[in-house]
Amino acid sequence: MIETTPNYMEIFKFSYKKSIIENLESTANQNLTLFEDSIREAIKKFEKKHNKYCTKISVISEELEKIEDSESEDNFNLQQKKHELYGKQGDYYVECHWLNEQLKSLSEMQIINAFKNVEINIKEMLNIAYPKLSLKDFYRWESLEQFFKSKNIKLSVLEGYKEILDLKNLNNTLKHNGLLNENIKKIEEFKDDEEFNFVNIINFYERVKSQIPIFLNRLAKEIENDLFNFDEERIEQIAKDLKQRMDQKDLKLLREKLAVN
Known part of the structure; x- marks a missing residue:
């Protein structure tokens, strides 16, 4: 039997291509939930406390209504109890406000971290695919879009792009002034609100987070096509x-x- 000599160049080409594709696919999904996993328990803990105090406030409000409706409102004991209830309710309002601010802070951190991960993963994919490319100019999202356009990769047509763009805009707003502007009000979760709170921020995050790996995986595939597909x-x-x-x-x-x- 005649043994054929292996074509080492072809083996190298195959291994190189396989390695690049595997690295792109791996990077697209890298560390996307690392921070979320560590912060989820903290959010649950604060939400539980927040809801507990809100319930206490509601119970006191019902008690106060009963006193207000009572025919014996002039009774000294009822008046004293009313005063005590107002004091407790005030304390609970303070606790609720503090917990609300903590939850808002945690939810903002989720948004900022999520978009940071998007940026990191995209730049790492660029480093894998185009190792001679300088990444220092890609601190602006527009620069990334322009580069991919030069590779005939249109980010705007990729699945998940709209959610990523909304994430970017929300990230920038939270980092710079924290004010809910007209641009952010175009996003579903904020259209009826005048300010940010932990509810609308968390609702937004929960809606868009599944689109992040989808977008990054679609982008990885487009980069792969640019590198290896030649019609x-x-x-x-x-x-x-x-x-x-x-x-x-x-x-x-x-x-x-x-x-x-």
């Missing part, structure tokens, strides 16, 4: 571009190198 039209365009920029000597050398490799 006839694309090859023809590459050949046309090179022919315009290279002289005959360089073209000949390129053909020889392609034939060898």
